[in-house]
Amino acid sequence: MIPAHFDYVAPASLDEALRALADGGEDAKPLAGGHSLLPLMKMRLAVPTLLVDLRRLEGLRGIERENGDWRIGPLTRHADLQRRADLGVVAQTAALIADQQVRNRGTIGGSLAHGDPASDLPAVLAATEGRVTIRDAGGGSRTVAAADLFQDYLTTAVGPGELITEVRIPALDGWGHAYEKFTRRAEDWAMVGVCALVKRAPDGSCEDVRVAFTNMASTPIRATAVEQALRGGPLDDAAIAAAAEHADEGTDPPADLNASADYKRHLARVLTRRALQRAAGS
Template sequence: MIPAAFAYARPTTIEEALQAIADGGDDVKVLAGGQSLIPVMRLRLAAPETVVDLTRVAELRGVCEDGDHLVIGAMTTHHDILVDPLIAAYGALIAEATETVADPAVRHRGTFGGALAHADPAGDLPAVALALDAEFVIAGPGGARRTVAAADFFVDYLTTALEDGELLVEVRVPKLGAEWGVRYEKFNRVAQAWSIVAVAAAVRHEAGRIVEARIALTNMGPTPIRAKATEAALIGVDVSLETVTAAAAQAAVGTSPSSDLNAQADYREHLAQVLTKRAVLAAAGI
């Protein structure tokens, strides 16, 4: 199908983008990679009055260091994430999850910030951002900026803390050093498909004991969810198959998975336990 008619703006700076959003009317959509927006526009499930295309805003692209954080521009493509040396050195969990996103064609067009702002609970990157305690830098009218923690950014299904007139400009992610092990485990029925369930795990261990664990679940509710019961159960334990298995058995505590054509809720709970066990064992080097 053909999308409904819309006005089109293609700014080259963040300031121009914010102005275009402000001038765009009551229904404005921001186009990043377009891998989610364009299909729903073609089906006329979305019919925005104005589309603001960010592909020429160069300052929104790239990865850099800022002290103990990586700063990732919202318009950095998945492909650029995968070949970036800073991501390879300090953001291996991001790279592991990004490798599972769709297919090469989508990864060359889709963007890091676009995937996060879309906030699909079956998407791979929101759970990673949550597990890494990422921070979202948002620009608003007049250029004012605010920072929102990942735990507060994802509000509901396809809903974030972004308000009208605002734009996600960058994501700040704490660097993980060599003492951290990471793993992204994903279950889907066919290659390139959305996650039925996935688990992002980051584990810091010293002398055979886990001293910190961050575990986030994909598609176990309307937003990504931290497996807090499992995290708590892992702290201070000796790393072994038995201790990890016992902790992973609590992975679904506090979740609210849906039942649909892909899986029933109880099956998703089972997958969360199995994938958490695999992810933590791999992250811990077992």
């Protein structure tokens, strides 16, 4: 299986890249690691007419701490994330994406811009309430919160001719975290994934909590009912178990070969409980 024909440029600057994308029109696509796009192109499920390769762009890689945020260049690979234990749930989740060869190519920017609800990092961005900076061809920049980034299945706020230029993820120091990914095989896409973040108050109760799902709707979604049930209350096994029962509320999981919608809802409840327990350190 091989891609259909396309034109290719590898501009040396961000401006050039944006211009090339704008000139290429709707069927021009940016190429980062290519591990979302190339598999689709090989199956001819995507047939862009122009690929704008971002590999020569400077300054879009790397991980820095800034004002309580992790500032991550969009071309930073999953492999770079997984080896930074200080990134917490981001590192832990990155390590679970596909397999190491894929992680050696795939990038955080590509994953977020692609917006596959079965990818793992979008749920992490949703749970951490991270945000991305998007540049358009006119040189304009805007910051988009996770909640607004993911709009529908494979549809994000990153429009044609636009690029993510920065990813910001709150460091959430002092929060407990866990990402529970349920797969049949290690290298598979998540059947369901749950990202849980928990902040304990000095008295041990739940000061704050965030839960987000992979593959439970057409976008990554927050489990607000679970969060509400837990926030401000005790953070023991019973409370967690009770809160996790709300996990399926507001979800609309797509059924597939391996899991019916009902089964996915059930998994969401089980995995939410497990993720919360791990995040709460209980």
